[in-house]
Amino acid sequence: MGTPILVNARSSVLVEHAKRSNGGLWYADRDEFVEALKLLVGDEPLRRALGRNGREYVRRGYRWDVVLGKYERLFAKIRNAR
Numbered sequence: 001m002g003t004p005i006l007v008n009a010r011s012s013v014l015v016e017h018a019k020r021s022n023g024g025l026w027y028a029d030r031d032e033f034v035e036a037l038k039l040l041v042g043d044e045p046l047r048r049a050l051g052r053n054g055r056e057y058v059r060r061g062y063r064w065d066v067v068l069g070k071y072e073r074l075f076a077k078i079r080n081a082r
Contacts, residue, residue: 004050006036023054 005024007014009032018024025040027033040047060066
């Protein structure tokens, strides 16, 4: 969607996606949440860049054709391992 993410640091999965995508920020407590939100609201170039990065990350790794291709390769490996 082109919107940067702001995720709770207690979720290692969400933080990992934020890092891998360079598509957002994470916070550990209320004060960090407030500061990160202020940063995103106040810095349009940053907001746009993070949003673009996140959109590209999803496009590269999570489109249906990409996901189905990953499953097809996995199933082929399983078949060949017999």
